[in-house]
Amino acid sequence: MRSQMEGSRAIAETVARCRPQVVPAYPITPQTHIVEAVGAMVKDGSLGGCEFITVESEFAAMSAAIGASAAGARTYTATASQGLLYMAEALFNASGLGLPIVMTVANRAIGAPINIWNDHSDAMSQRDCGWVQLYAEDNQAAIGLHVIAFRLAEHLSTPVMVCVDGFVLTHAFEPVELPDRAAIDAYLPPFAPRQLLSPDEPVTIGAMVGPEAFTEVRYLAHHQLMQAVDGFDVLAAEYEAATGHHHRAVSGYHVDGARTVIVALGSVAGTIKDAVDELDGGTGVVTLSLYRPFPADQVRRLVAGADHVIVVERAFAPGAGGVVSADVRGALAGLPARVSTVVAGLGGRAVTKASIQHMLADAHAGRLADLSFLDLRTDVVQRELATPRSR
C-alpha cells in the first residue's frame, strides 16, 4: 500500500524492518530526521532487539559500528557531509575488515565555506574507501536500496553506503510503498557473520600486514568488491520478485538510438528525464544506482552508440574536473564518443529542467565545453578574476 511520507521517515521505517541490532549514531543536518526516527523506534519498542548508542562524534559512531559488526550484530548508522569526513579513517577500517555495516549518507556539501545543502561532495570524497556506494533516484529507490544494501553487505561481507540526496529526498514528502515485514524477513535472513569477534573463541582481526602481503590483501579486496557489480543486480532481481519494485545497478532511459546521452546519479535524474521528454528525442539518460564498484561494462554497453556523453556531476574535483566523468571516460576508452563534464547543483543550487534543456541546446550547437558549470554566474566570477589581489 502506498502512503505519502517524508523520505527520512521512509528510510527509518525501512531500516527498522531490516532489524538492525546495533545503531550507533551522531546527528548532523540533513541526516537528523533519520536517526531521530530510528532512535524513537528503539525507545518505544517497535524496533525490538536493537541497541541505539548515542556517541560523541561520527568517528565514535563508525568505531562503535565496527565493534558491533565484528561482534556479529547487524549494524546501521547514518551521517552526512563533515560527519562522513570525520569518519574517514574508520571507513577504511570497516571495509578492510570486511564488516557488512550499512550506512545512509544524506548527501550534503562539505566546507569551507560552510553549506548545509545538497550535493555529492561528501560521498564522492570517500569513493575509494572500499565501500559499496549506492545512489537513490527517489524515495522508493531509497527504500529498496537500503533493503538490498543489507543483503548485499552480508552476502559479500563488505560495508555499503546508501547515498540519498539531503533535503531534496530526505525532506521530501512523496508517495512510497514500504515492503511489508514478512517480505523483508524472507528476503533478508538473520545476519550470519563469516568471522566473529568473541571472547569465547579469541581471534585477532586487522592485524599488521607487511609488504610481503599487503598488495595481495588489496587485490583480494578489489576482487571481492567487484562481485557487487553483478551481485547487486542478482539481489535486486530477488527484491523485485519479493516486492515488485525494480532497481538495477545501471538503467537506461530512451537510450536506444540516442545520439546524446546524459549520465547522472541521484535525485537529479528525475528532472533530467522530464527535461529530455519535452525535447524532440535523440537524447537518452543513463542513471547509476551503483557507483562503487563502478559498473563500467554496463555503462559502456548503454552509451556505446552515442556521439556525445554528458556527465552531470553533483560534485567537483578541484584541479581535475569531473569525478564520475573520469570513470565514464575510462569505461568508454577506445570509443569515438565525446565526454563532457557538467558540474551541477553544488551546495544546493537548484538543477532545473530549463537549465538542463539549455545545456542540451549548447551541446547540440557544439558549444558545450569539456568542463562547464551549470548556471555559473559568470559576471561574479569574471569580476572576481579581474580584481587585483595583494600579495
Added chain:
Amino acid sequence: MNPDGDTTFVPEVRQMFGIRIHGRGGQGAVTAAELLSVAAFLDGHEAQAFPSFGSERMGAPVASYCRIADKPIRLREPVTVPDAVIIIDATLVHHVDVFAGLPPHGYVLINSARGLDELGLAELTRRHERGRAITVGATDLAREHVGRPLPNICLLGAFAALTGMVTLASIEAAVRDRFRPRLAQANLRAAEAAYAAVRQVSHA
C-alpha cells in the same frame, strides 16, 4: 471549484499544479506544504512537498513547495512558476518576491485581517482573475480556535475553498494523522472557519 457544500469532491488535475508557500522560520510553512501533499495524496493524486531552507533560523524568510498531479512527479526543482502562492506572513510581501512567476490565472492567499488595498497590493486585484487573490485573517482565527497564533493549518482550509485543489475532508485526515487529537481538532475548527469564510466571499 467544489460543487456547493461538498467538501469531498476531488477534481481532476490536468497538468501539474504547483504551490509555493512563503513564511518565516517557525510559522509552519514546511508543515503546511507537507500536509497539503498528504491531503492531495489522500484525494487520489500524486503529490510532492519539500522545503527550501534558508539558514534554519526562527523568523528568517522560508519557502516550501508542493506539487499536485495525476501522474508520478519526477521533477525536483523549486516551484518557480506557481499556480498558487500562500503567504503565511504578510510582512514578507514587500521584502521577498513572493509573487515571482505567478501567472494571472494563479491564486494568491495571504494571511492578513486587512484587505489587499490596505496591504498596498491593490494591483493584485487588477492582475489576477476575479476572486483569485484574497486575504484571510488566519492568525485571528487560529487565536480564536487554537489559542495560539499558528495560522498554517487554518490557511489550508482557506486554500481548499479558494482553489478546490484539495478537499477539506482530506486536509482533516492529514491533520488528524499528524497531530494529537486535541491540537488537531482545534486547528481543524480554524481551518473549517477559514474554509467557510472564503466560500462565502467567493460565492458572494
